[in-house]
Amino acid sequence: MIQYSLEDLQTILQLDSRYYGFLDLSDPKNSELKELIQRTITALQDEVAHSYSMNIIKQHDGKLVPTKSDQPISDGEHIKENSCNTQYQSKDFKWGMSNETSSNKSVAEIDEVDVNTYCKLGHLHLLMYEHSEALSAYQKYMRLCEKYWEDHAFLYGIGIVYFEFRCFKWSIKSLQELLYLNPHFTCANEAHLRLGLMLKANGEFRTALKHLQLALIDTSPSTFTDLQVKFQIAHLYEVQNKHKAAKESYEFILNNKNVSLDLKADIYRQLGWMYHCVECLGEKKERESNALLFLQKSIEADPKCGQSLYLLGRCYAGVNKVHDAFLAYRNSVEKSEGNADTWCSIGVLYQQQNQPTDALQAYICAVQLDKEHRSAWTNLGILYESCGQLRDAYACYSNAIKRISNKKIGNGQEGNKAVFSKSSTNGLTKGLAQRVKFLESQLSQAPLPSITSKRRQLCSIEEAWNLPISLEINSRQQQQSVQMQQRQFGKNPSVQGPPPPYPHSHGSQSNPLPAKRSKDDGEYSNQKNLNEQQDKLLHQLSAQNRQALKNSSSPGPTSSTSTSETISDRTNFGSEIISSDNIKEDTDANDLARIVSTVTDQKLKIRCQNISTKLSEDQGLNNYDGTNVSIKYESLTNCNDDTQNNFKDQKPKVEYDNDQESLPTFNIQMDSKQLLSAVKLLPVDEPPINFTITAKNAPPPAPPDCPPQRLTREQLLPPTPSVHLENKKNAFSPQLQEFCLKHPIAVVRGLAGALKLDLGLFSTKTLVEANPDHSVEVRTQVNQSPDENWDVSQAKRVWACISHRSHTTIAKYAQYQASSFQDSLKDEGDKGSAGSQVMSDSDSKDSVSNSNINLKRKRQKNGSKMLRFGTNVDLSDERKWKPQLSELQKLPAFARVISAANMLSHVGHVILGMNTVQLYMKVPGSRTPGHQENNNFCSININIGPGDCEWFAVPDAYWGGIHNLCEKNSISYLHGSWWPVLEDLYKENIPVYRFIQKPGDLVWVNAGCVHWVQSVGWCNNIAWNVGPLTARQYSLAIERYEWNKLQSFKSIVPMIHLSWNLARNIKVSDVKLFELIKMCLLQSLKNVFHLQEYVKSKGVEVRFNGRGKNEASHYCGQCEVEVFNVLFIREQEKRHVVHCLPCALKLSPSLQGIVCLEEYRLSELQQVYDSFTLYRTQGLGQAH
């Protein structure tokens, strides 16, 4: 058994994931440490192995002596301690024993190895950069440890490993949980940074920016320099097409003296390529010369960068400097051989030089390197078509289309991402689809190809594919990554990794490629041979481009230029591809990869020094040479207790505060005095972690599983709860409110009639007369039938919903709305009812709209028609909208915008669209994509008419299922815009209500109900939120508040502020609601007091500031979390910005330069807390 000195043990105890990237074990200075880590890993592995062999022996014994499986009582405690999900345990132990083993037994056997051993193993492997080993150890820990989330270093470690493996979904989850549980985590900046990079890659730009900025303001040591983070932010602008902002940010970084050579190379490359592509950056000539200049500078700064050389080639090709272009491409291939883009561009250049055979070979190189390369496939198709080989062209185009739809699935981003590649992709796909159709018909008429037919100019795609030009480097890479995934994710690598690039997996039989290809897959053995072929082609380059040069240098229109014209002319999309913007996407990925590698390469010295000094300090402190201890995890932890006093000071900020049993507990039975004295027992050496409602050890919030009950087809399409109102009395009956509260969603039919509401006040005509210049937000959308959502190319049903935002006025939108209606009348030659009446008269239940729509739907099948949806028109201003708002006073209390029984009326300030009215102006097909209301509040929606709206709704219990489907479709549930594919929902056992809302109908959306709406006819709607005073509403609001926090999504209902107001304003007799609110008050009072104690301990004064009447509640200017009562103010750009404590500490760890203000005196909060008691009453009402 290996022996350890106490110092060694202490060192090992300290090491965890937080040193990742800071501790360079390849540095000879750290060789001793490295050796120690290695030794420990071996010892811990031995421990694990030993326990397994013991298990096997035990199992044998067990069979001989059956009673042994009954655990002695003394082991009971152990079992309890580890009684995590037995399902997981037995799964996990499969390899150690037979499947029949009872779960009881496996519990006993797990006791042999302390679960923390796995976590430690994970950390140590991570520090050794043994990522796969780290991952498997971490995963084991996660499966075995019931409350794994309590170990923040673990969450960080596994998040990092997932990141390194580019498993962004899982990495994001772990790091979000970490930051949610502990925003003060030592490496919070590293977590924010990686979240920023991953969300950028996922197209969630807003959240990405937030995280990158949070990483940037953090002053603690980082593996990234400030300039590198700034580069990422500039790049974030670039991928959002904010070119000017990007350019300025890049230039700003270049002006810094400290910019590294690598970063310079990156920036020049981005700038150069932007000048090449982006028209708004100046005159074409000037741009082209700037592009060349910057790319050359980039290559100067980093001569090894194949990407810059490739882009340089593209720029040369763009200005027709063919020779230089070939040269650059050649250099690029030499630097980074496995680049399909380069080969594709080489192909284009050859094609332009009228050298089809060489072009063919280059394209084949490209598609063999990247089987998803749609540009190469398309260009190859164009090439074949130009040589009259239609069958081959057809095969290539078909492949290209498949690639696009695949890409769409993979990349199917929320709206904004799709924007930057949309237009060209759209046109491209349409052109391609038409081309494929055309060829299909041509080929069907053509005679069968016979051997005797005239000689082909090019060899067929099959032959070309089988020419051994493939690159083994690439195939090796692929194999490696597949193997790695298989190792990480068990039997089913396709679930996690990218789809296998082989066409036959999506395949159609008609394609000649798949069969051949699959043969290829098995024959990667002749790799050497292949590589020679590639070399050959490469060498041809230099010989041939001399000739090419001759061609292009001859004056006048040469054959080469005319060739390129015919390519693009005939197909009408050739040119688009040649300057395709998919490059940009690819550079994205490359950048990330590059950055990732720089992170791991550049080990910041600071932390390393920290640790080495720490180690030497430890050694100095403990001249304790005699004691050697054999290593076992338990002994490590025991040792920790003994020596804690010795090196508590040297511990890097450690977050293990959850195991201290001596800490006081809190409950709502405490009065405020007891609470405050309990808080005084809490330590103030670490900043308090701010929780609203979740108890300390609760798991981080997560979307719930769907209810397990299997639903029949009928149950999947439930009838919509609806009531028809006859008169005013019906509308005001308590039964109506009860009915609404009972169902996920409800339609109250005939409400306007029963209450004699004048809906005409909200008709477009009246609105224009009242406030013609009032602002309207516009969404430009594709017109589609309500149960369908196609991708831009109309090739596939998708979830992602595209809409572009702009603004206009009520008058202008009204014009559009009216003319759209007139057009439809003209189009259909409809003899029916008068059009002019329709826009103003709400009472005309207009049948025209519906019949028109049916015709419209048919028409749009051919080409997608765009429409404009006028949304979020703010009707909050009482002076501007007096008649409208007072008309709504006629509604029963539970549906009114303002009422005492509406929580949102207790917020004390305006939340636009929630406790104020918003108006929607629609033409047929206007879509409100799927969502839950802000913080899960209920909503009221009245259709003004004249047309109808169609609603889809899913009970709140199923939101987790929809969340997962969004994730599957690569769309963010909270941030993205999505339109569910109904069949997907049914497959997942998710029921959907579907109904028509007629003019005058009120739709009640209950708390948490997921819904999406599309207008059938021309109509206006009005809507707002309400918060009934029920436990269900309150707890769903709080749940979402916490989930939003984890997702970095702003909760626009300030729940803490609201809860204090509720406590002041209302009496609650519902026990559950009371307990929930009281718990929130307790947590928040505890936090406020703890925070103040902490701030005072840092020598910072808390100044009383008070609060203005109706003053809006505060949010952190950095992370957008609600800040209640204790505000940290810092002047930023002459503005006083409110911060939460974690953000304030990021800016200034000592809180220097930050003013701490208090909004309410502690005594006031205490008084509110103490006097908020359960209201006992015999009556019916819960609150008055």
Ligand SMILES: [Zn+2]
């Ligand atoms: Zn903050």
